[in-house]
Amino acid sequence: MTAVADSFPRAAALALGDRQLRHNLRNATHTIRDKRAAAVAEVPEWQALRDAAARIKDDVLGNLDVYLERLEESVSAAGGHVHWARDGTEACAIVTRLVAAEGASEAIKVKSLTTDEIGLNEALERAGIRAWETDLAEMIVQLAGDRPSHILVPAIHFSRTEIRDLFARSFGLPDLSDDPEELTAVARRVLRERFMRIPVGISGANFAVAETGTIVIVESEGNGRMCITLPRVLISVMGIEKVLPRLSDLGTLLTLLPRSSTGERANPYTTLFTGVRDGDGPEEFHLIVLDGGRTKALADPEGRQALRCIRCSACLNICPVYERAGGHAYQSVYPGPIGSIISPQLAGLQQHDSLPWASSLCGACAEVCPVQIDIPRVLIHLRGRIAHETDAEPATERLAMRALARVFSTRRSYEAAQRALALGRSPLRSSRLTRALPGPLGGWTAVRELPHVPKQSFRDWWATRNDGSGR
Amino acid sequence: MRVALFITCFNDTLFPETGKAVVRILERLGVEVDFPVDQTCCGQMHSNSGYGLEVVPLVRRFVRVFADAETIVTPSGSCASMVVDHYERLAKLAGDEALAAQVGGLIPRVHEFSTFVADELGVEDVGARFPYRVVYHPACHATRLMRVGDAPLRLLRGVEGLELVDLPDAATCCGFGGTFSVKNQAVSTAMMADKLTNIMATGAEVCTAVDNSCLMHIGGGLARLNAGIDVLHLAEILAAGSVN
Numbered sequence: 001m002t003a004v005a006d007s008f009p010r011a012a013a014l015a016l017g018d019r020q021l022r023h024n025l026r027n028a029t030h031t032i033r034d035k036r037a038a039a040v041a042e043v044p045e046w047q048a049l050r051d052a053a054a055r056i057k058d059d060v061l062g063n064l065d066v067y068l069e070r071l072e073e074s075v076s077a078a079g080g081h082v083h084w085a086r087d088g089t090e091a092c093a094i095v096t097r098l099v100a101a102e103g104a105s106e107a108i109k110v111k112s113l114t115t116d117e118i119g120l121n122e123a124l125e126r127a128g129i130r131a132w133e134t135d136l137a138e139m140i141v142q143l144a145g146d147r148p149s150h151i152l153v154p155a156i157h158f159s160r161t162e163i164r165d166l167f168a169r170s171f172g173l174p175d176l177s178d179d180p181e182e183l184t185a186v187a188r189r190v191l192r193e194r195f196m197r198i199p200v201g202i203s204g205a206n207f208a209v210a211e212t213g214t215i216v217i218v219e220s221e222g223n224g225r226m227c228i229t230l231p232r233v234l235i236s237v238m239g240i241e242k243v244l245p246r247l248s249d250l251g252t253l254l255t256l257l258p259r260s261s262t263g264e265r266a267n268p269y270t271t272l273f274t275g276v277r278d279g280d281g282p283e284e285f286h287l288i289v290l291d292g293g294r295t296k297a298l299a300d301p302e303g304r305q306a307l308r309c310i311r312c313s314a315c316l317n318i319c320p321v322y323e324r325a326g327g328h329a330y331q332s333v334y335p336g337p338i339g340s341i342i343s344p345q346l347a348g349l350q351q352h353d354s355l356p357w358a359s360s361l362c363g364a365c366a367e368v369c370p371v372q373i374d375i376p377r378v379l380i381h382l383r384g385r386i387a388h389e390t391d392a393e394p395a396t397e398r399l400a401m402r403a404l405a406r407v408f409s410t411r412r413s414y415e416a417a418q419r420a421l422a423l424g425r426s427p428l429r430s431s432r433l434t435r436a437l438p439g440p441l442g443g444w445t446a447v448r449e450l451p452h453v454p455k456q457s458f459r460d461w462w463a464t465r466n467d468g469s470g471r
Numbered sequence: 472m473r474v475a476l477f478i479t480c481f482n483d484t485l486f487p488e489t490g491k492a493v494v495r496i497l498e499r500l501g502v503e504v505d506f507p508v509d510q511t512c513c514g515q516m517h518s519n520s521g522y523g524l525e526v527v528p529l530v531r532r533f534v535r536v537f538a539d540a541e542t543i544v545t546p547s548g549s550c551a552s553m554v555v556d557h558y559e560r561l562a563k564l565a566g567d568e569a570l571a572a573q574v575g576g577l578i579p580r581v582h583e584f585s586t587f588v589a590d591e592l593g594v595e596d597v598g599a600r601f602p603y604r605v606v607y608h609p610a611c612h613a614t615r616l617m618r619v620g621d622a623p624l625r626l627l628r629g630v631e632g633l634e635l636v637d638l639p640d641a642a643t644c645c646g647f648g649g650t651f652s653v654k655n656q657a658v659s660t661a662m663m664a665d666k667l668t669n670i671m672a673t674g675a676e677v678c679t680a681v682d683n684s685c686l687m688h689i690g691g692g693l694a695r696l697n698a699g700i701d702v703l704h705l706a707e708i709l710a711a712g713s714v715n
Contacts, residue, residue: 008655009654009655009656009657009658012655012657012658013657013658016657016658016661320643320644320646320662321655321658321662324658324661324662325658356521357650357651357654357655358655358658359648359651360611360644360646360647360648360649360651360652360655360659360662361519361611361612361648361649361651362611362615362643362644362648363611363612363615363616364611364615364642364643364644366615367615377560380518380519380521380523380557382521383519383520383521384521384522384523384524385521386521387520387521387522388521388524393521397520398522401517401520401522401525402522402525404516404517405514405517405522405525405526405528405529408480408511408512408514408529409511409528409529409532410511411508411509411511414480414511414512418483418484421484422484441653443652443653443654443656444652444653444656444691446656446660447656447660447663447691447692447695448663448688448691448692448694448695449690449691449694449695450691451485451486451687451690451691453484453485454485454486454487454488456487457483457484457487458478458482458483458484458486458487458490458491459478459483459506459508460487461487461490461491462490462494462506462508463508
């Protein structure tokens with residue numbers, strides 16, 4: 001992941017001022033959110049499926065060594081090659097070497113978060129290899145020199161007109177209209193030529209089945225199937241947590257994934273491929289198995305549940321923070337609630353130290369997660385790790401929190417603090433003054449009035465009432 | 472029946488009227504109310520800010536203060552969820568299995584106020600009169616963690632003269648989120664703006680909830696706009712028009 005330029009609060013504040021972005025995000029997240037709710041409501045055993053999926057993924061995470069070795073054996077037995085990469089740099093080096101060995105200066109790509117995570121396109125570019133994105137939205141983002149802002153809908157921040165202008169400019173088509181069908185036809189023409197010509201395909205992997213060595217790719221446009229079947233050489237990059245024990249596990253996960261992500265009963269294209277076969281599909285298959293901070297996350301008993309994620313993006317679409325701030329504010333390949341717990345764990349707490357706070361802890365994300373990741377709980381846990389393991393927190397906050405905890409530790413100090421607050425109440429009521437308050441109180445009073453601090457606390461009332469002195 | 476009131480530091484200090492209302496309603500329903508005076512704060516703000524270990528003494532304190540209480544009632548879905556959802560984890564974080572076991576025994580005894588009245592006591596008409604147009608905001612922790620469901624709505628429907636109106640996009644967070652409201656002030660404000668717009672669109676005169684924290688945020692925004700809409704904790708509406 002690239003270096004973080006700014007903290008979430010500042011980046012989000014900027015994004016909030018972008019009318020087009022707000023409009024697109026609102027429309028898209030609400031549409032997908034409603035579709036998802038309808039698709040989930042059709043499945044009476046949804047909760048049981050979520051339980052089963054969480055169990056499958058926890059079994060994987062608890063026995064990764066076993067399943068990964070089994071996967072390596074199966075893939076090798078099917079004629080594929082397995083490469084182990086400790087981090088993104090190693091993974092990129094392996095892919096670059098494989099593409100160069102084929103003598104290719106171009107590669108076609110299936111939409112893949114893992115390759116974005118390791119910066120594969122940039123690494124290939126540095127080696128003189130052009131990696132073409134073939135998913136329509138990824139293609140738009142790549143043409144614009146931009147970054148995806150959503151896991152599933154990478155170009156969610158573009159309007160139709162912006163896409164028209166981009167295509168007109170890039171492909172020399174000044175008369176292009178903004179009719180989606182016409183725009184898609186242009187992309188299709190450009191992509192077909194690449195599918196037919198380029199000898200190397202690169203993909204991620206939604207799932208990799210240890211039992212059979214089968215790689216599963218889920219997509220909507222059919223571009224993935226082109227990239228997987230047409231080139232002579234196929235390279236798939238997967239995070240270690242994507243392994244599944246058995247082929248039958250797909251029954252559970254492929255029921256949950258499309259309904260959670262696009263709100264469809266089944267996604268348009270699901271491709272399963274196993275190794276290589278004479279006269280059918282690629283002649284060479286390479287599987288890159290990436291750690292990239294995942295074993296570090298695995299070592300954290302509370303944080304490791306983030307590795308259950310199947311990248312459906314239901315949590316993004318339901319999140320009121322994501323809906324308003326947009327994906328770029330998270331400054332990571334993985335935005336939204338899930339990104340706020342994955343990014344700091346994979347790239348380092350210091351790297352993304354403001355993300356665990358990019359949530360009001362409303363819990364909507366946990367409610368929709370198909371693999372039952374308790375995202376708010378992990379957010380709180382990571383806040384704790386950042387407070388205790390890094391120096392990202394202002395020392396004043398740490399002191400204030402500790403001081404407050406001490407105030408609440410005895411009745412006497414608590415009541416003294418309460419009385420002090422009640423005594424100081426008058427200045428807090430003056431709006432002119434409180435609007436100009438510094439620090440956290442100023443953050444509050446910039447847009448809201450402070451509550452009036454009452455003269456008598458509840459406990460004082462209780463005492464007088466029980467004395468019989470007042471009611 | 473006898474219950475121990477867990478008032479929460481927030482209500483104790485800033486919203487005593489809510490506590491008084493809870494006491495009045497419960498007593499009116501024949502429930503004897505205890506107020507263990509040694510209670511202070513559940514520690515949610517510290518815990519949610521990442522200072523979970525620092526909060527463990529408050530967990531111990533809570534367990535001790537409410538050790539003898541058969542039933543614990545609190546007018547805050549959020550503080551209730553702190554105890555129910557986080558105390559066991561915090562005890563384990565501190566490596567204190569005995570404390571974790573004590574918390575385990577305590578959890579089933581903790582009730583959010585509206586569910587205690589509507590579900591435990593089985594009363595939906597508490598004899599209140601409140602002749603205003605009211606909108607209910609389902610606070611996130613009360614709804615998603617304490618699963619209060621429609622208990623607050625059933626109680627509001629039992630109030631004489633009250634006109635209950637539906638809140639559009641009700642389930643979306645108001646943007647408070649404790650320190651989120653100041654740490655991510657911009658996004659918090661954007662969320663609040665949408666919530667206020669939805670509240671104002673209903674033509675309500677009063678917005679209610681089962682958490683004063685959300686109401687402080689919503690009410691702070693409405694007051695800044697001079698919107699003419701009050702915020703009131705559910706208990707205060709239910710206590711309105713009562714005799715004692």
